Amino acid sequence: MSKYVYTFGAGQAEGSADMRNLLGGKGANLAEMAGIGMPVPAGFTITTEVCTYFNAHDRGYPESLDGEMAAAISSTEATMGRKFGNVDDPLLMSVRSGARISMPGMMETVLNIGLTSSTLPGLIKRSGNERFVWDCYRRLITMYSDVVMEKAAGIETTEDNGIRIQLDGMLDQVKERNGYEYDYQLTSADLKSLTNAYKVRIKEVLGSEFPDDPMEQLWGAIGAVFASWDGKRAVSYRRIEGIPGEWGTAVNVQSMVFGNLGESSATGVAFTRNPATGENTFFGEWLPNAQGEDVVAGTRTPNPLNEPSRNEGNDLPSLESFNATLYKELVGYRDKLEEHYTDMQDLEFTIEGDTLYMLQTRAGKRNGISALKMASDMHKEGLIDKHTAIMRVKPGQLDELLHPMLDPVEEMKHTPLAKGLPAGPGGATGKIVLTPDKAEEEAKKGEKVILVRTETSPEDVHGMHAAEAILTSRGGMTSHAALVARGWGKCCIVGCAAIEINMSAGEVRVNGKVLKEGDVITLNGTKGLVYEGEMPLISVDPGKNEDLKHFLEWCDETRRLGVRANADSPNDATQARQLGAAGIGLTRTEHMFFEPERIKFVRRMILADNLDDRRAAIMKLLPFQKEDFRGILQAMEGDPVTIRLLDPPLHEFVPHEAAQQKELAREMGISAEQIKSRVEALSEFNPMLGHRGCRLGISYPEITEMQARAILEAAAELVKEGVDARPEIMVPLVGHVKELSNQRAIIEQAYEDVKANIGEIPHLLIGTMIEVPRGALTADEVAEVADFFSFGTNDLTQMACGFSRDDSGSFLPHYVETGIYGDDPFQSIDQTGVGELVRIAIEKGRQTKPNIKLGVCGEHGGDPDSIHFFHKVGLDYVSCSPFRVPVARLAAAQATLED
């Protein structure tokens, strides 16, 4: 026969923390605390099995429950030294739900159970506080009639006719009549007559009497909690979160204790270490004569727990000075809890008279800085091993150590103006500028500016670089602004649709508010929030943080996945290496084409109408490209550098405005008309699916030849000079093996020449991006001519899901809100769909070539969830923006540990 009821209290418990499935999270934790000798108010947990039984048997209970309950109540009474329903010194009970995982607000709670016409006087006598008791009674009646009685009556209510609304209305009337502003102004007499009126109204509306029997109240509350598991709110929450209905909830019945029983009573919350800094000092707040919610509500200024917890200007007595004995007892529990849970705990306590009760403990929330410090310290203290320490920091929390952040305390005081997509983490504050030129100009004067644009293009790059941060009204997580900002580790918010820019007026309208160019705004790029005005930033120098250095070393020892960075310049490469990248996973060559002295040759190449002119223009670019590659290969000496051949459609390189076209025409000695018509011919309906990637290199083999030569000559020269250059030439957008073999033949031909004229490159690979679904589906064929695959999960997502990142703003946010997609698939890889293509490509690729090198260079390479996925499916490495490298190192280590 199953055991249905588990008691806890007085340093003993029938349950424990590992019985979460049976006792729910709350019940298991109460049992654990009691079990290790903490003074938890005694009580008992009715198991989740009873819930399952209850809902399967038309709200009936197992036969043996009655007896088990009676025994548990007796045991609780014995521990607390009071009796439930006793008229002289009644024990009151709370009834709370507690599922396997927390479902905040989804189920019911009833407090103060056991107050009846006969027990009221006893509690008044014991507490010496009549008003307090009547107020408890009022609360009991309100909660009980709402949670238990109305539901049991099966009355359909709307938002404004429920019993609770009616009772609250009566309360308001009393306050109005008496000219009170606050609830605490109600007198004992007010409350007494109010509770009487409540009972009458309940009888009228719900057709039954408020029960005046403690046991009837108790069973009613228990049944209501079990029934709430299948309530509308809970069912829909479970559906969204994917929680099985079979789990059920447990019910926790616990003795009530009162921190508001008089001036010697108190209540407080504390953290076993400082949750803001991570320092190993006991930290907390308390209030005399108060209940838990008063501390949290913030209506009264709380007292400091001890001197280290004291804020400047707060002179209120500490708990240490208020009651040294109980404070010492509390410190003992703090030590014991940390030792027991080996983690920082967030705990609640209540002092009723001269007794200290521990009401709750749970792992304490923390920011990134404190998470890292605590994990490092606890490892030094011998409390946890390295692997546990690694699991204690969330990858995203490292952002706080890598970028300046808004001061969270300050941020809490402000209401955001608008919300966009968090494209580049960190905080920034500065004056609004609307053009890149203005941004550069102001930055030169030493002004901090934020560039606000509808969207950005490669021509804005100088202004983006000069700005503290970038804010756009359009675009997604992989838009131009987002990619560039992340590459630089710059704060950036994109797709902030609430922003309307009026260039001619020099204004930005945000939800009805008008901001002028020059007005100061503040961005929280980690959350995508835009604020008006200035706010202080806090920052840590990651280079000087020894904890971070060691922590990431532990990650490196642990992880299986390699971590590379995406970098397009020697500077970026150097920075990537400093941040721990073991190679470059993606060098985009097109950025190099935009430099002013180069773009003219690019344009001549594109506008040439014969092979000779085209070839001549292209070959002019060779020395530039070669210099670029030399720099990156040198910076990454000994590590591989994956260089992608030209990818974007040629249309992106040509001038679109008449003035520019005219100028180019003059330079080239042809008519502007010719240029215009060529530019028009290059425009495409769907450039994403157009003439780009390796399709360019197949149409214009001379482009591939020039780029291959530039890479190979740079590498061969370096090797000759004794530098261990390791180029990996990557052909983009391959959907068919024959595309790759076509391009590979050109590269190999170039290598034959370079080998003969300069020398060999011992570490040279030629491979492809897998970013077209067909490439993934035929990876067995593609692998025959590829030394490596690098998954381009941005494009793969666009093509597999059939939405363009630039256009999805019109429906994707709605998709994510309504749960069609759990996450934005451009932020975190869609494991089911896009991931299936990755799995297929890996399986087929390895089938042909078991040792083929496999990596990912899409933006997903820096996303922790995606990194877990890439670990699981067996990639060799991920590659991401330099500033994401530490995040990726941590996520990769966690993936290994969770494996």
Next chain:
Amino acid sequence: MSKYVYTFGAGQAEGSADMRNLLGGKGANLAEMAGIGMPVPAGFTITTEVCTYFNAHDRGYPESLDGEMAAAISSTEATMGRKFGNVDDPLLMSVRSGARISMPGMMETVLNIGLTSSTLPGLIKRSGNERFVWDCYRRLITMYSDVVMEKAAGIETTEDNGIRIQLDGMLDQVKERNGYEYDYQLTSADLKSLTNAYKVRIKEVLGSEFPDDPMEQLWGAIGAVFASWDGKRAVSYRRIEGIPGEWGTAVNVQSMVFGNLGESSATGVAFTRNPATGENTFFGEWLPNAQGEDVVAGTRTPNPLNEPSRNEGNDLPSLESFNATLYKELVGYRDKLEEHYTDMQDLEFTIEGDTLYMLQTRAGKRNGISALKMASDMHKEGLIDKHTAIMRVKPGQLDELLHPMLDPVEEMKHTPLAKGLPAGPGGATGKIVLTPDKAEEEAKKGEKVILVRTETSPEDVHGMHAAEAILTSRGGMTSHAALVARGWGKCCIVGCAAIEINMSAGEVRVNGKVLKEGDVITLNGTKGLVYEGEMPLISVDPGKNEDLKHFLEWCDETRRLGVRANADSPNDATQARQLGAAGIGLTRTEHMFFEPERIKFVRRMILADNLDDRRAAIMKLLPFQKEDFRGILQAMEGDPVTIRLLDPPLHEFVPHEAAQQKELAREMGISAEQIKSRVEALSEFNPMLGHRGCRLGISYPEITEMQARAILEAAAELVKEGVDARPEIMVPLVGHVKELSNQRAIIEQAYEDVKANIGEIPHLLIGTMIEVPRGALTADEVAEVADFFSFGTNDLTQMACGFSRDDSGSFLPHYVETGIYGDDPFQSIDQTGVGELVRIAIEKGRQTKPNIKLGVCGEHGGDPDSIHFFHKVGLDYVSCSPFRVPVARLAAAQATLED
């Protein structure tokens, strides 16, 4: 020990037609003919195994070959009654290649082997024709020095210094010197001195003498043929065609016979039935005193074989009258060959003196009309069974019976102006018009016009309808013009890049030629060819063709795949049913939105800025839509009609020109500025991957609701009236199961209402298109809420391959030319890549729902190769344009038979 040499001749043969792998196609056929008693000039075949040996052993031969050859030569000599190398009456030989499958022109041939200084006089004596013999000798020397000697000498030649070029140059000099225009003017003496000069030049250039020994000539020629298997041309041809190098070629050594030996000799070609009409009459042409190539070359007007073969105006004697005995013999062989091969044969014969020789037989080429007639007749005659008859007609040939075609004889006389993509089969001739309005205007006057446009849009539809044919300079096989034209069975050529339209000048430039509006052109839409001027068309009324009717019935009995049609109107549906469609696989609802009285409501809906206005505008469309659906459902009574909910991006419906925007603004009572800004907001970077398909129905559920109601009300009313309406509601562009469940819920809600208010629809399905790769990859999930899948292989191809059909014109033709893709994947499904998605979706879909209905409604549904694929992977049906339905019925039957 292997047998290496197989003899044939005199009604006997060691080989047969089924020994193609060993003897090659030519050798096996010669053996077969000889074996059934035909007078084939005797000879022998050296097997493909010798080729393999030869190339594996540094051009050496198996030991036993010498002896086998000697025996075969003796046997040939005995049969022919002459001896190889005999000085009095020499036997001459030809040496020809013959691989397992035909590789035309890829390998070598040498004729007249055996002519030497000592055998020349004997042949002169026997033939009594000295010039003939010297000409044979000249040809031998030319071929042999080129094919055998130059290659053996290993001399690298360019296009203009090879030995053949040099010898031909000498011939030209002699002609010039003598003032001859034609070769036949060369005298015996000219040829004699020329051959002497040839030999001197050969010695000079190639360093060796032209061999004067018959056996040396023979071995030289055999070796050259075997060596040519690994020659550059053959190797590259094999690579393209995927022919394994191990196959090797056989060598056929055969006695020479001469139709040009005198006035009693003759040569001819014949078809066992009329290849143009299919009629069962012996049909052919012959020439007295001529060789085979003279008949084919067309330089002399050939004589008719018999009276039925005689063309009007040709008075030349028939073979029947020329030599009644041999004609009778030939008729006997004709009967025997048809009976033996049970198919129409294309045969060659030669009469040397009084002996008839059969030189070749093979299945005769035929057009669509004759293919059908012969298959039908032969079945009636008991020659072949139904299944064989079905295999005898190529699916594409049915087009000739369904559309007017250019007269092929007439077409041969013209050179095309330009070539484009064959988007709509058939022929058309008419005046050029450049605007749809002009097309309509001219057509009303009774003029036949061809609409020539850069590309077409939905606004051109009235003009497209009025025109005989459509010609565009841009767009692919699934562009708007192609889709619409095919739907109507109209001749159409798209992507004809050579065409430049100058609207203001009212001109079309084609490869330097200028055509004016009003000039007549002719299109061959089956081949994509554009001609200047008018040409006659021929056509057959398919409705009156009983053969076709029965033939398609045999197909229907045979095939497993169902065939439906894509149709957007009751007229199209009726036509589709007449052409044999068992249901509609795709009704596009957006076409219905473009009607002038509707488009204004569509636009109001799109431009509404609140739900109420939007809903009001949408609901105005309901009666129209309902009427459309009633018509189609009624026309297809008893068969399913798949109706796709709104698919294209809303941007396609709004006015883009200022004038139209202004007018709409006036109508709607809002500012033109507002309309302009909304239109701009709707524009997308990649509309193909944008806000369309079910994404619209999710953003604007009221659109789905209106369409669902229109379909369901129409169907329910029909059912109530006793019409068996079977709607299948199809949700487009589903990539995620939750998209479908979202839309399905709306449709089901509408059905609940319709059921309550009108009545049930016993046959109602709700399903989805599988056209997004993610939808295919997660088909197991999607199948949970889909009653059917219809593969939208157009979009699936675009997304899987990553190229937009509208933009691929810039690289895809080059891809197909260079063999990166074997076929245009928009014409014939890419079985490896896109097909893999189809296979995955079928497997996963059936895993969840074994009886899920599976079809295809992309353009591939009408392509025979694709239909074979769809049969193989197990779809339930294909759906195509009404005019492709007969083609699909045949292709489906053939797929079943080949299975």
